[in-house]
Amino acid sequence: MRIDVLTIFPEYLTPLELSLIGKARREGLIDLQVHDLRSWTHDRHRTVDDTPLGGGAGMVMKPEPWAGAFAAVRAAGQDALGADVEPLIVFPNPAGEPFAQATAQEWSQCEWIIFACGRYEGIDERVYEHLAEVGYEVALASLGDYVLNGGEVAVLAITEAVVRLVPGVVGNAESLVEESHSDGLLEYPLYTRPASWTDPAGVVREAPPVLLSGDHGRIAAWRHAQSVQRTGERRPDLLEGPDAAR
Numbered sequence: 001m002r003i004d005v006l007t008i009f010p011e012y013l014t015p016l017e018l019s020l021i022g023k024a025r026r027e028g029l030i031d032l033q034v035h036d037l038r039s040w041t042h043d044r045h046r047t048v049d050d051t052p053l054g055g056g057a058g059m060v061m062k063p064e065p066w067a068g069a070f071a072a073v074r075a076a077g078q079d080a081l082g083a084d085v086e087p088l089i090v091f092p093n094p095a096g097e098p099f100a101q102a103t104a105q106e107w108s109q110c111e112w113i114i115f116a117c118g119r120y121e122g123i124d125e126r127v128y129e130h131l132a133e134v135g136y137e138v139a140l141a142s143l144g145d146y147v148l149n150g151g152e153v154a155v156l157a158i159t160e161a162v163v164r165l166v167p168g169v170v171g172n173a174e175s176l177v178e179e180s181h182s183d184g185l186l187e188y189p190l191y192t193r194p195a196s197w198t199d200p201a202g203v204v205r206e207a208p209p210v211l212l213s214g215d216h217g218r219i220a221a222w223r224h225a226q227s228v229q230r231t232g233e234r235r236p237d238l239l240e241g242p243d244a245a246r
């Protein structure tokens, strides 16, 4: 998978050199490149924003650097992947569609994603019009109903959720099957040794005996019941509606 990130804060993306994603990059499973949007400015101050037409608070990102960036990154990506390959362009945006595990599953199958980080006041609308007209596949994705200062933190989260689903990135593929949201439910509680633990207050806390029974059928049934109960308590919304796991 190839991932390009366009941002005015390239340093914000340095955590993508660490841990699981860093390893996947070094192993060549992921080709991830971060680009400074200001590379596609042509004035002395490397200007990427201006005041909103019609007035109002804050600043709006100018269209020209974005158009230059998309053209250059598209050309570089097609040099590497082939002229027939087109990217999915993702704009992290609090007004986008909610990003969820199903989105991560879908995007983990993509050959190429370009993340375009705007500041939250936004990007000139004509950039979106241009991209749609030229035939790019474009998605606006939101992490939730709150506002971040820009798309960079969202790209860290989305990239981690997507890349860990790319085959070979997570060593034990089975660990992806049982985790929270993979089946529309929250994950069951986990225990490890010691089976009997005396906590700092002197309370003896036993792990559920069923987990020591060796009966894999009973263990699976118990875990499923725990998942359903936990989901009902913490996220009843997941048990209702069209996408509910039943």
Ligand code: 6GU
Binding pocket: 091, 092, 093, 094, 119, 120, 141, 142, 143, 144, 145, 146, 147, 148, 149, 150, 151, 154
């Ligand atoms: Cl994707 N971007 C910004 N700027 N704020 C957000 C968000 C994204 N998701 C939630 N809040």
